[in-house]
Amino acid sequence: MVFHKDPCGVFCILFTYALVAYADYVIIQHVILTTLTGSIWGAVHCVLFNTIIFGVLYSHARTVFSDPGIVPLPIMGLDFSDLHVQGKGHMDQSNGEDWTVCQRCETYRPPRAHHCKICRRCVRRMDHHCPWVNNCIGEMNQKYFIQFLFYTALLCIYALILNISGWMWMFGNARSSNADLLSRKSTVAHGIGLCIESILFGLFVIVMLFDQISSIFGDETGVEYTIHRSRKTRPPRPRKPRMALLREVFGYGPVYTWLMPCSAPGGTVRSLVPGSYDV
Ligand SMILES: [Zn+2]
Ligand SMILES: [Zn+2]
Incomplete structure (x- = not known):
């Protein structure tokens, strides 16, 4: 929850x-x-x-x-010091169609995921914070x-x-x-x-x-x-x-x-590749 x-x-x-x-x-x-x-x-x-x-x-x-659709954090911390030194890494400036690095969460995130400043986490296919x-x-x-x-x-x-x-x-x-x-x-x-x-x-x-x-x-x-x-x-x-x-x-x-709130959640989870977070 x-x-x-x-x-x-x-x-x-x-x-x-x-x-x-x-x-x-x-x-x-x-x-x-x-x-x-x-x-x-x-x-x-x-x-x-x-x-x-x-x-x-x-x-x-x-x-x-x-x-x-919160992007899970890696089990072990990742070293993104190179990206921090360079400012915004090239991966962060991509067009959103590739895997990117979130420097705030310090993790890789799937295509179309974005960071929410209020939730302080990356969310897959984030539309907005309501x-x-x-x-x-x-x-x-x-x-x-x-x-x-x-x-x-x-x-x-x-x-x-x-x-x-x-x-x-x-x-x-x-x-x-x-x-x-x-x-x-x-x-x-x-x-x-x-x-x-x-x-x-x-x-x-x-x-x-x-x-x-x-x-x-x-x-x-x-x-x-x-x-x-x-x-x-x-x-x-x-x-x-x-x-x-x-x-x-x-x-x-x-x-x-589709209009039944008690039905299973939507989402395709197609942006998640099994084992992607075992880093
Ligand atoms: Zn949010
Ligand atoms: Zn993030």
């Missing part, structure tokens, strides 16, 4: 839990129990909404605690990260639909008692809060989701995109079918397991 003691990451995790708990409270207390009491649809929406929340929390936990999951997104946990984005986007859209439907019902069934007016004010206030939360985070995760999918189809991680853009050159790579690129992230199991 991996967990980094980064204060920003820990805060973001707790903030995520608080946002999910608030959304659940508003939907159950102020939408379903207010507008759908006694209806079978109340129970249906309650079960569906909490099933999606389970998907969000489970995929989030797997992204947080999974090994993103504070919302307090972990790197790499070869082994990108699948869970995409699942987390997908379920969060679904939750935001569903919350927005339920919220707006609740308002429509409420204003279409106007009653005039004082208790009703008070309850309606509180429902509207929480509804506005949830609308802002859903739109803000919904748009954010949808943009992130498209970004992840386009980086998979482009066969270029977030880190590689930044490096290639700064160097204004991209190393040639054989073109692969989109399905093959998706399978590198989601694994080689059946397609219906």
Whole structure:
């Protein structure tokens, strides 16, 4: 299990839990129990909404605690004093398609691995370090990260639909008692809060989701995109079918397991050569 003691990451995790708990409270207390009491649809929406929340929390936990593909350190220390003397060794300046040396970890690392300053380790096919999951997104946990984005986007859209439907019902069934007016004010206030939360985070995760999918189809991680853009050159790579690129992230199991957070981790581990670390 991996967990980094980064204060920003820990805060973001707790903030995520608080946002999910608030959304659940508003939907159950102020939408379903207010507008759908006694209806079978109340129970249906309650079960569906909490099933999606389970998907969000489970995929989030797997992204947080999974090994993103950390490059193991050699059993015995390696001597890279030559590279230190020369500054950045030629291996470190390669185009990322060969084995390189990480001078911070003092180890060899496979193609497409990059060093994360927050995790202080090299990660295979590192995409970026995400504070919302307090972990790197790499070869082994990108699948869970995409699942987390997908379920969060679904939750935001569903919350927005339920919220707006609740308002429509409420204003279409106007009653005039004082208790009703008070309850309606509180429902509207929480509804506005949830609308802002859903739109803000919904748009954010949808943009992130498209970004992840386009980086998979482009066969270029977030880190590689930044490096290639700064160097204004991209190393040639054989073109692969989109399905093959998706399978590198989601694994080689059946397609219906791609959105199941309980399924096996993605990643091909093809960058690892058995025995490569016996140095
Ligand atoms: Zn490193
Ligand atoms: Zn990291």
